[in-house]
Amino acid sequence: MTQQQETLNPTRREFIALGGGAVGLASMGLNAAWAANQVELDPNAITNTDRQTDVLVIGGGMAGLFAAVKAHDAGASTMIVSKGRLGSSGLTPFAKGFFVYDAANEVLSMDEFAAVVSRSALGTSNPVYTRQLAEHSKARAQELREWGFFDQTLAHRSFMVPIKERDIPLIERVVITHLIKEDGKIAGAAGFRLDAEETVTFRAKTVILCTGSGGFKPNGFPVCDLTHDGTIMAYQIGAKVTGKEWNDGHSGKSLNPAACYDGWGDMFDRVPGTNGVEVHHDLGVENNYQAYMLGNPVAGGPGGVSGATSAAGGPTTPVEFQRSGGPEGGPPGGDGTGGAPSAPPSGGEAGGAPGGPPGGGGGSAIMSSPAMGGASAGMAIHKSEGLVPIDDRCASNIPGLYAAGDALGSYMAGGIYTQIGSSLAGSAVQGAIAGVAAAEFAAATSWPVIPEAKLAEVIDEILAPLKREAGYGPAWVTQTLQGIMIPNFVLYIKKGTMMHAALAYIEELRDHHAPMLRAANMHELRLVFETRNMILSAEMKLRASLIRTESRCSHYRLDYPEIDDVNWLAWINIYKGTDGTMQLEKQPFDTWPA
Amino acid sequence: MKLDAKIFAIITGLAVFIGLPLLFYTFGDAPRRSYLKEAISIATLVAFSLMLGQFFLARSNAALLRLFKPRDIQTVHKTIAYSAIALLTVHPFLVVLPRYFEAGIKPWDAFVTMLTTFDSLGVVLGLIAWVLMIVLGLTAFLRMRLIKRYHMPYRTWRYAHGALTIAFVTTAIWHSIELGRHTSAPMATLFITMALVGGGLLARLYWAARPVHTPIPQGAE
Amino acid sequence: MTIKSINGCIGCGECVQACPCDVIRMDPVSGKAVITYPADCQICHLCRMYSPVDAIEMSPEKSIPVIVSWG
The missing domain is CATH 3.50.50.60 (FAD/NAD(P)-binding domain)
Incomplete structure (x- = not known):
């Protein structure tokens, strides 16, 4: 017998007002945000x-x-x-x-x-x-x-x-x-x-x-x-x-952008294979820059920006690693997580053939549709x-x-x-x-002793969202976070002012929403912790990107577009300070932490 | 006139046992898949429906006996039944066969997983029905030898054949209702109706032919 | 609508296990897989590919509006 699920999702209507970008926040389906917790189990019986x-x-x-x-x-x-x-x-x-x-x-x-x-x-x-x-x-x-x-x-x-x-x-x-x-x-x-x-x-x-x-x-x-x-x-x-501060620049398809399987050609269907040395400079934010400067859509299909009209400037690719076709040719496919849906792999090589021409290699409507950004945001x-x-x-x-x-x-x-x-x-x-x-x-080490009180405290923390009588829905907070962080002009083409603005939103989510997330069941409890983790990760991304006042590899600052070898031959480490706040430090390239 | 009745009977049979399942398949809500998968689905549905049709290609169907020679009916009964059993024998393999041509779980892994899901009533019923069907086919094929070997009256064999058929049909329909992607409510109704009418005809025949013991009149002692 | 339907489920639980996002759960009464949290489906097709009886039907459309960087 067939079981059809057509209207199970309660959030569809609630999110319809959502537009891209932080500007869309006000128009989001606010009714989904705060609600009574209709808990489906007895948290005290866990x-x-x-x-x-x-x-x-x-x-x-x-x-x-x-x-x-x-x-x-x-x-x-x-x-x-x-x-x-x-x-x-x-x-x-x-x-x-x-x-x-x-x-x-x-x-x-x-x-x-x-x-x-x-x-x-x-x-x-x-x-x-x-x-x-x-x-x-x-x-x-x-x-x-x-x-x-x-x-x-x-x-x-x-x-x-x-x-x-x-x-x-x-x-x-x-x-x-x-x-x-x-x-x-x-x-x-x-x-x-x-x-x-x-x-x-x-x-x-x-x-x-x-x-x-x-x-x-x-x-x-x-x-x-x-x-x-x-x-x-x-x-x-x-x-x-x-x-x-680094960004993976995978793009997807603007037609049904959530359909990752459909947007990747036959990638998900392939049997894994091996490949030898093949070094590129891929999956950075070149396409994001083109989209930012010239508008959408970019490459990957009819209506895409052609190579002839690409914008000057943008992220630097070392000459040795520049591809003849330019970024529009797309980064290589074939690599699974290193593949590029914007340019489906033309070859059947599991190891990763260079991307085909825009729109090439894909027979479906999705594959030939223009590229969309932020697939791996x-x-x-x-x-x-x-x-x-x-x-x-x-x-x-x-x-x-x-x-x-x-x-x-x-x-x-x-x-x-x-x-x-x-x-x-x-x-x-x-x-x-x-x-x-x-x-x-x-x-070489002895068994750690964890005090029972400590374990009880941890378990209490785990179960707290189930015990909350009302709170913010984790799916709504995640959507809000996405609206703040995913836009090209926030996450990829970075500017100090915009990142400070986004950071203010993220701090709000961190301080006001994360502690008041609700969960009605174990699935939602997972979403609660995932949402909290994403909020802190967003804060880390913004702080690291703000401090790195240069552009290098997949980190691109519109206000600091050049590589700065004087100050930034260094990685950025983030740790929790004694006061609980996020601390950042530099660690010079090719060194271990002090 | 008799010719027309014969043609009418054949057309009716085809319409009911092939036409109706195809109709319900066409208007069912199961999503369409690849041509191979749909061809397998259709073949399986028709094969099963024709198996149910065997109730009506037997001596229990008095109406048919008036139109055709018993020998011809038996030939058709055997031809269709052996063909359908052949296809339904490989039904478990046909379920996983398309995986050979597409990405995903390997056919053999799928087969093992499927057949070892014993907490599924539908799977267990399917396994039982499959075994019953194999026994049904083999005993039919070897009936002359069985009759000879066990000195069985022909009537006994017919009873056994009928009982085996009822057992197979019951478990198979239940299996298809539990698991069949095309066993929608109309399809299930069709199968059940065929089985009830067919089984009813069989019961009537056997009831009429039951050995009669003269009852001892009350108060005779 | 992401995972669109489940047809011919035998209740083996492979799709429940295979889903990275916990979209599918077993119905304790019917013993069959049910699309329980469709909003979390990432349309990765793993459930479909792991199903031994090819029970899962997919759709490229997401059940909730999607947020993209540009598109």
């Missing part, structure tokens, strides 16, 4: 399950898989907890290119490769992590091949092969909301189950964040389950965060945002807390997308490194 493990891996993507496997193989008791399903959440399901450095096929040595990446990235890359990617990529690809990853479109079954072999406990559909620190080091984590009225606490000697990066639940990019959860949880307990370039590593083994400044993949601000590719296929490969490589490092740390 139970807690407590677990213990040496290494807790949070996240079930490519990084989480390898972190768990390698930590287990290094002798640590290991557990994976994931908001979704192993291999079917985050960006892993959509990345189809896997970079493999095979010395037998490559002209460049590993050091030369790292140097090329650094040149394209205008110094923003961390050559230690770039080289590490090259060094370990082949071994990781080999393991994935054995598990069947390169034999099918979907990743879950192949990911389950090593997990089943090792009998590694896998806890899916659990939203982790808190990291717990005791005596200056990591002690565990806490969250709740989506499918049961139950909170979950973990006591762990080490935690590896494989939580990916995130966006503002934008349309056109399959990143809506990634909301910087790991980064924000770690920030809350004192971890340093970097890379918030809120996300930085892969591996350029996340926890600040204090060494080459994915350790953060909090002892026992590690991060890998997009949750680690390793700058493996730099502040611009350089090596094709490196996002997936980098997550595999870093996951494995972090897994071994965490296992070693766990072997």
